[in-house]
Amino acid sequence: MAMSRPGPLRWCWYAFGGRLPDDYREWVRQDAAGPHWLRRHLLRVLVQAAPVVLVAVLLLGWLTPVPWWMIGAVLAAGLLMSAFLTAGMARELNKARLVKHGLPPESMSGSSE
Numbered sequence: 001m002a003m004s005r006p007g008p009l010r011w012c013w014y015a016f017g018g019r020l021p022d023d024y025r026e027w028v029r030q031d032a033a034g035p036h037w038l039r040r041h042l043l044r045v046l047v048q049a050a051p052v053v054l055v056a057v058l059l060l061g062w063l064t065p066v067p068w069w070m071i072g073a074v075l076a077a078g079l080l081m082s083a084f085l086t087a088g089m090a091r092e093l094n095k096a097r098l099v100k101h102g103l104p105p106e107s108m109s110g111s112s113e
Contacts, residue, residue, distance in 0.1 A: 032094040
């Protein structure tokens with residue numbers, strides 16, 4: 001049986017913490033505990049931060065006299081800090097993702113990045 005992959009809209013829902021239908025359970029297991037799971041986790045963090053960063057760039061660029069390059073540098077530093085902090089909690093966050101989809105959290109125990 002082939003593993004079902006979510007389309008772009010469902011993937012975005014999943015990246016922002018939504019629960020996918022049971023048809024995607026095996027895909028969720030592979031995503032959260034398969035090879036390179038940490039890279040995928042960090043990609044989800046960047047996708048979650050993208051709307052906030054875009055709004056911040058636009059508002060700060062229009063409302064302050066700060067140069068665009070400085071706004072970009074500060075927001076990039078914030079993204080790096082966010083990625084660093086969530087990387088430290090990635091295993092626990094992915095265990096919660098597995099439980100949300102009805103999978104045992106032990107699926108994470110053997111995976112390493």
